[in-house]
Amino acid sequence: MARRKQPTARQERLGSELRKLRETAGLKGREAAALLGTDSAQLSQIEFGTAGVSEERVRRLVAHYACTDTELIEALVAMATDRTRGWWEEYRGHLPTSFLDLSELEHHASYRWDVDFLHVPGLLQTEVYARALFSYMNPFPEIEMERWVEHRMKRKVIIERPNPIPYETVIHEGALRIRVGDRAAARAQLARILELSEAGHITVRVIPFDLDRFAGAGSAMVYAGGPVAKLDTVVRDGPHGTIFVDAEAQLDRFRTLFRKVEAVSLEPERSRDFIHRLAKEL
Known part of the structure; x- marks a missing residue:
């Protein structure tokens, strides 16, 4: 070959x-x-x-x-x-390779966990939210912006297709309160999270500011389940780019970390009530 x-x-x-x-x-x-x-x-x-x-x-x-x-x-x-040429291939040469690798990883994932502290997780973002986020972090020409936003919206297929994967996310209150766009965009974003949280395969939990003895998880985390546990992958964004973690000892640590964060977060129903209250404040 x-x-x-x-x-x-x-x-x-x-x-x-x-x-x-x-x-x-x-x-x-x-x-x-x-x-x-x-x-x-x-x-x-x-x-x-x-x-x-x-x-x-x-x-x-x-x-x-x-x-x-x-x-x-x-x-x-x-x-x-596997000879799959997924939808993400049309963006090769236009977007960072890590974006395409993440899309391929998600396509083959058996489940997905997210933990986020500063931003709404990508799979839950509205188009307006994603555009505002990219505009702030990476100001570039409009045509490039549209590719970034379009790619992020297409990634949602894994939780919106007829056979979606189970998806669990834990979001800190800070990420829900930060207005990446304007007030209307923030309100629409919270409404979108509430809408998705009603789906049977999606679990949304919130970590409120007033939680005692919570030291966090270090930074945002994406955990993608493989066909077997040894092929799970953790994706983390660092100062020097995106890192794909697959060492068995590290995977065990991140599984434990996710369950610890999940355990201290609000139950799904209480989380929805919490998000409803935040939306009413806007």
Whole structure:
């Protein structure tokens, strides 16, 4: 297969999972390459996601690595054989690669959790809110602005399609009170959150300012469930860009962190009442 110049986060993840299995099996790269009848350079390309790998080669590798986790194996095979060119591909070259990687991650996710402290989570944002947010953070020409906003609106497909994924979000009161746009935009945004919160697959919880002994979660967090727990992913925005976290120990920590934040937040019904009161104040 031709070498990829810029692999997607999903392609890199497949390679990293194969590398983890090899290292767990105690095999060096050249040993694993020999089992495939290739060289260390090609195996390295597979493990970095810069080269594709066939179903037959994935199955041969995991067999040599003595992996017996059937669900994980089938999930890796699905990643290797997936040729989906999703809707996000039309934005390649126009939007940051991390945006497209997130869209692909969401497309394949089995569920999604969000924690946000400063902004309404992207999947709940109205078009007016998203435009105001992007205008403030990244002032650029109108045509670029429209692409950013359009892309964000299209991402909602995962919770609006006929077979939506379960979605849970915890939003701090601060994010609900900050007026990214004007008063009318803020009111419409709260109304949109209330509307979505009525859906059976969507759970919205609020953390009020007056909560005792709450130290936060550090920063906003997106947690995307994979086909198996080992393929879950955490997405965090940092000062140097977007980071996709997949180390097992870190995933465990973020699962625990989400449940701690969820546990101290208001129940869904009380959260809706809380948002109703905020809307009436506007």
